[in-house]
Amino acid sequence: DQQVKQNSPSLSVQEGRISILNCDYTNSMFDYFLWYKKYPAEGPTFLISISSIKDKNEDGRFTVFLNKSAKHLSLHIVPSQPGDSAVYFCAATLLLGGGNKLTFGTGTQLKVEL
Amino acid sequence: DTAVSQTPKYLVTQMGNDKSIKCEQNLGHDTMYWYKQDSKKFLKIMFSYNNKELIINETVPNRFSPKSPDKAHLNLHINSLELGDSAVYFCASSPSGGQPRNTQYFGPGTRLTVL
Numbered sequence: 001d002q003q004v005k006q007n008s009p010s011l012s013v014q015e016g017r018i019s020i021l022n023c024d025y026t027n028s029m030f031d032y033f034l035w036y037k038k039y040p041a042e043g044p045t046f047l048i049s050i051s052s053i054k055d056k057n058e059d060g061r062f063t064v065f066l067n068k069s070a071k072h073l074s075l076h077i078v079p080s081q082p083g084d085s086a087v088y089f090c091a092a093t094l095l096l097g098g099g100n101k102l103t104f105g106t107g108t109q110l111k112v113e114l
Numbered sequence: 115d116t117a118v119s120q121t122p123k124y125l126v127t128q129m130g131n132d133k134s135i136k137c138e139q140n141l142g143h144d145t146m147y148w149y150k151q152d153s154k155k156f157l158k159i160m161f162s163y164n165n166k167e168l169i170i171n172e173t174v175p176n177r178f179s180p181k182s183p184d185k186a187h188l189n190l191h192i193n194s195l196e197l198g199d200s201a202v203y204f205c206a207s208s209p210s211g212g213q214p215r216n217t218q219y220f221g222p223g224t225r226l227t228v229l
Contacts, residue, residue: 043220100218107155
């Protein structure tokens with residue numbers, strides 16, 4: 001049972017345009033949502049997060065939007081750059097004791113073309 | 115200076131063997147994790163330790179045994195390796211508090227191939 005879903009396995013965008021990556025979840029108990037970026041042969045790198053009590057968080061070119069009623073979040077990258085080409089993972093957390101458990105989506109491969 | 119490091123980066127072995135993957139973090143974090151990325155690129159948590167104590171143990175075969183000698187290290191030992199264990203294994207760490215509190219920092223991964 002996949003609680004975090006990224007239904008688009010790939011996305012291709014032209015340099016300078018907006019990239020929109022989507023993510024849906026089913027568990028209403030998730031308290032934080034995160035986006036990770038992953039290059040080949042490297043580990044995932046944290047990009048941006050949003051608390052479940054917020055609906056938007058912005059950091060430079062990256063903005064995450066959360067629609068709790070629809071159980072949907074999206075990552076906007078504007079303007080997109082070739083260096084943004086990577087796999088983007090959506091993740092959600094439930095706080096447990098001293099740590100937290102990340103539940104990942106299956107990722108979206110973003111390709112930013114010149 | 116690497117924050118979360120794993121050794122080895124690649125591991126090729128025969129079915130039935132026992133192998134270990136080591137992880138170290140120099141971030142001063144209290145919590146460490148092991149994730150498995152399978153052939154479909156799905157990243158799934160296996161274990162989590164907080165201050166050397168096991169706090170998350172997903173439905174992982176008991177051939178997998180994590181060991182945390184101190185809070186900076188979390189090693190993964192796998193007994194009687196099977197073909198289905200072939201995957202990329204990622205170690206991660208996170209602080210117990212701080213903002214964003216749920217941020218986990220990942221190592222570069224260990225690609226395990228079982229022949």
